[in-house]
Amino acid sequence: MRTLGRILTAMITPYDANGEVDLAEAGRIAQFLVARGNDGVVAAGSTGEGNMLDDDEKLALFGAVKAALGTTGTVIAGTTGISTRQSIALTKRAERTGIDAILATVPAYVKPTQEGMLAHFGAIAEATSLPVVIYNIPGRTAANMLPATFSELTRRHPNIAGIKESTGDVNQFTAILRERTREDVTFWCGDDYMFLPSLAVGGHGLISVAGHLASAELRALADAFDGGDADTAARIHQDLAPLVAGLFAVSNPIPVKWAMSTYGFTVGACRSPLSPMPDALTATLEPLIAPYRPAQRASSLREA
Numbered sequence: 602m603r604t605l606g607r608i609l610t611a612m613i614t615p616y617d618a619n620g621e622v623d624l625a626e627a628g629r630i631a632q633f634l635v636a637r638g639n640d641g642v643v644a645a646g647s648t649g650e651g652n653m654l655d656d657d658e659k660l661a662l663f664g665a666v667k668a669a670l671g672t673t674g675t676v677i678a679g680t681t682g683i684s685t686r687q688s689i690a691l692t693k694r695a696e697r698t699g700i701d702a703i704l705a706t707v708p709a710y711v712k713p714t715q716e717g718m719l720a721h722f723g724a725i726a727e728a729t730s731l732p733v734v735i736y737n738i739p740g741r742t743a744a745n746m747l748p749a750t751f752s753e754l755t756r757r758h759p760n761i762a763g764i765k766e767s768t769g770d771v772n773q774f775t776a777i778l779r780e781r782t783r784e785d786v787t788f789w790c791g792d793d794y795m796f797l798p799s800l801a802v803g804g805h806g807l808i809s810v811a812g813h814l815a816s817a818e819l820r821a822l823a824d825a826f827d828g829g830d831a832d833t834a835a836r837i838h839q840d841l842a843p844l845v846a847g848l849f850a851v852s853n854p855i856p857v858k859w860a861m862s863t864y865g866f867t868v869g870a871c872r873s874p875l876s877p878m879p880d881a882l883t884a885t886l887e888p889l890i891a892p893y894r895p896a897q898r899a900s901s902l903r904e905a
């Protein structure tokens with residue numbers, strides 16, 4: 602199975618002045634993210650306001666982002682929703698947009714059983730030849746996929762490529778990694794603040810929010826860890842902590858969308874019911890994001 606990358610960012614979805622998805626700007630953002638060291642992007646994830654987009658918007662977004670990246674970066678597309686039927690229908694249509702893999706999220710609101718998850722993800726995996734990345738984020742969905750369920754899914758379906766794990770629970774990470782059924786099953790941490798702990802228990806990659814701004818630092822963290830330099834990895838983790846926390850000071854993606862607007866992208870506000878960026882928060886966040894802004898980075902690199 603083709604590798605989908607190690608450091609990926611769950612990209613924001615930009616809107617134009619009329620509130621429509623801005624496909625050209627989405628392509629530009631994806632190119633910026635890959636140029637800054639991401640191996641690829643997730644489109645229409647939670648950060649991409651996937652739940653606010655209709656199916657046709659998602660398909661157009663997937664096609665535009667993949668066309669902008671070509672072979673320079675992978676695109677993992679959020680094609681699933683609450684119902685198995687609708688998830689399969691959109692996944693099949695999305696295959697034609699050239700995406701590299703799908704992100705299949707544990708269904709929200711309905712509280713599926715573990716048996717229901719086996720059936721849901723099994724049916725999706727069988728309906729597509731694309732790699733499937735399962736997204737477990739109980740804080741948003743109110744349903745936790747247990748490690749045994751994930752492991753059984755990977756045993757049954759060779760195109761289940763891995764998991765984006767967002768429980769924030771290192772015991773759960775460990776169980777998933779212990780019960781891994783195949784070498785090619787990839788563990789991506791789904792939370793920036795847990796990236797280093799996830800590497801320590803055997804995780805591989807990250808699907809990030811801070812990667813919009815600090816992908817180079819996240820990759821340096823991984824490289825330091827791989828090189829046995831735990832002190833450097835820990836220092837980068839500590840240095841990034843205020844930025845990572847700041848980006849979740851109110852519901853993601855409100856802060857990161859605002860941050861990208863200060864990086865020269867036209868992104869619009871999040872769609873309702875997500876509210877605009879609170880004015881008071883901009884003052885707190887500005888000093889946290891400033892060091893990663895491209896111009897500042899270039900000059901600080903020159904000084905180094």
Ligand SMILES: O=C(O)C1=N[C@H](C(=O)O)C[C@H](O)C1
Nearest residue numbers: 611646647648791809810853
């Ligand atoms: O969009 C995503 O995918 C991500 N969303 C999570 C969230 O919004 O809670 C965070 C994760 O890092 C990526």
